[in-house]
Amino acid sequence: MAAVHDDHAHGHGHGHEHGHDDHAHGPPKGMMRWLTTTNHKDIGTMYLWFSFSMFIVGGLMAFGIRAELFQPGMQLMTPEFFNSLTTNHGLIMVFGAIMPAFVGFANWQVPMMIGAPDMAFARMNNWSFWLLPPAALLLVSAFFVPGGAGAGGWTFYPPLSVQMGMGMDMMIFAVHILGASSIMGSINIITTILNMRAPGMTLMKMPLFVWTWLITAYLLVLVMPVLAGTVTMLLTDRHFGTNFFNAAGGGDPIMFQHIFWFFGHPEVYIMILPAFGIISEILPTFSRKPLFGYSSMVYATASIAILSCIVWAHHMFTVGMPVTAQLFFMYATMLIAVPTGVKVFNWTATMWQGSMSFETPMLFAIGFIFLFTIGGFSGVVCAVIPVDIQVQETYYVIAHFHYVLVSGSLFALFGGVYYWLPKWTGHMYDESLGKLHFWLSMVFFNVTFFVQHFLGLAGMPRRVPDYALQFADFNMISSIGAFGFGLSQLVFLTVVVKCIRGGKKAEAKPWDGATTLEWDLPSPAPYHSWVTPPVVK
């Protein structure tokens, strides 16, 4: 989101003469700048805009879902199309909106926060981004092929996913491409963080956002190839006669679920750990206190990442597995509440007796703590096997993961955008519009999803276009909330566009409590920053 002025002064007295002969004349003009760039800020900007447009696409699908569910009975669409909407809403929000947004943050912030001139593999970095549009095209155009887009849920469960039409193949290949993009992106981030820190920045001096992304990137290289493997098996089962997920051939459809969730559970932490990082940057700044328990935050993040790899079967308690295995996965899942609790405690303690102020980023951070904690608690509820057997595949689960993904990941993203917009654009955003965006989002989010807890506990199944009359009131409330939440995001778009186009000039450090390296650079951050690395003491 940047009008980056490359003619602007460079930070800390390093000028053009220092190497960088290839860049001395600035980037190419017009469209070619974006197509060919090797600049982490340009690429970060493209990631963020791509993610926002996918957020709109996925959001429109949610509108379709909530419009159909506004009243009982079949109103607007066929059940098949409804299923396509839920499936692709999930896929697009996960792979198209949330993940690229965090990679966009990593691109913008990691080099600036560790004092590096750019990402380690600047050219490959651009490829990681430009792989996303073809994948998005595959996902979206699947709606227009015979048989329609994949409609078996974003989790691709066989045997349904083995039986569907061409749309499913397009989903599979889209996931392959998205996986390649994520793998390249995460290798880039790991290498940048491990190899390009400024002199004196030891690992335990890194900003927490950088730490959380390092750990996230490890998770990505660990599990994305497994996803590629499992959708490849699905593809060969569909078209080349293998029997991985076919019991008659000695395989097992449940094996798909095990391999998928071996990817899928770490995946949810891939979407929340960088959010933890952003919150851990915002809270100390606006509390004007250092982060409470920095090292315990690092260890908690690592513990969550490690635990996330051994809890996958809690997504499938009802498919049948030995009781010993169920107990193991239940206890391991509950164990995650411990490091997560450490984090929530530390965030709260950071604010304790701080000199707090409540600008928009801080509002989103505090909103995050409240709502994410609710989502965390409902997660512990779902981890208890007897309860999970009741709420599996109901709206309770929908409510749970929207509390962690929307009011968790997405709120952190919003907070991060407001926090760093002055650095990216050189302008202050409109504070009152920002606050309006927060309060609208906060209220409508809860209107949408809080009632879904009740729907789920009362037994309303997910992924159905119609429901029993008893669920009508709560569904209507939820739909109204969803439309409100979606429309509120236009306020966000307005704030961002206004901020890029102009506004009060931002100082180098507009937040007086901020301490990380990017605030030592002028605002907007120069096109090339830290060509000569700063020395960290």
Next chain:
Amino acid sequence: MSHESSQTDNYYIPPPSTYPMIGSIALFFLGFGAAFSVNSLPIGKGLLAIGFSILFYMIFVWFRTVAQESEAGKFNKQVDMSFRWGMSWFIFTEVMFFAAFFGALYYMRVLSVPWLADLEHKILWPDFTGGWPTAGPGASEKFTPMGPWGLPAINTALLLTSGVTCTWAHWALKLNKRGQLNLSLFLTIALGITFLACQIYEYGHAYSELNLKLTSGAYGASFYMLTGFHGFHVTVGTIMLIVILCRCLSGHFTPEHHFGFEGVAWYWHFVDVVWLGLFIFVYLV
């Protein structure tokens, strides 16, 4: 690079490049081409061909550029370290890709096949006993499993030997013995190609004489997917070795600065180790 002596002080950041864009166009054609081909749409094959052509072109010019940048001395120690981290984690992702298929093999052998033979399943498939190898309870055709001590054992020897010659090449490069370097690299490539030839022969033998096919249930699927992906990686590794040999012949690499060589050697050893896993768990036990 002519005049700047300070060039290696700064981390090399490449100038704007069209290669990523070209690669994405390739993937666009490949994605749609693959989706259409597997559904037998006539246009699919054409799209795939276009996609692969663009992709190979992109890979060629991209790696040529990196080699030129390397020879021009643009990569300082820190860039070299980036390549090392990058290649290590890339190989790690490859390990995890194979882990998915090994995981599927173990799951079927240890869990799903025995389950299909237990008491509950007697109603469905009363005659199924659940031994390994199996094409599953619903299989109508019989097949003979691939034994380990014929061609697979020879293949193991071939790949292990190629690991030795690869290390010999590295040793020769470090001592600047270019003749030995070229010879040992050539031997490594020859061993790799021989391995692939044997593998192709083995597949032909399996299809025509053992009636062992991709469609032969759990055993056939895991056998062909694991050995097939491994064979694909050997192919890629062999192509990479050929590129390195060509670079050696045109005088690239010095005893101190040769990560291009080392990265490929790492990859080759990785392919070797995967084969050992295959030999033990697919062929032997």
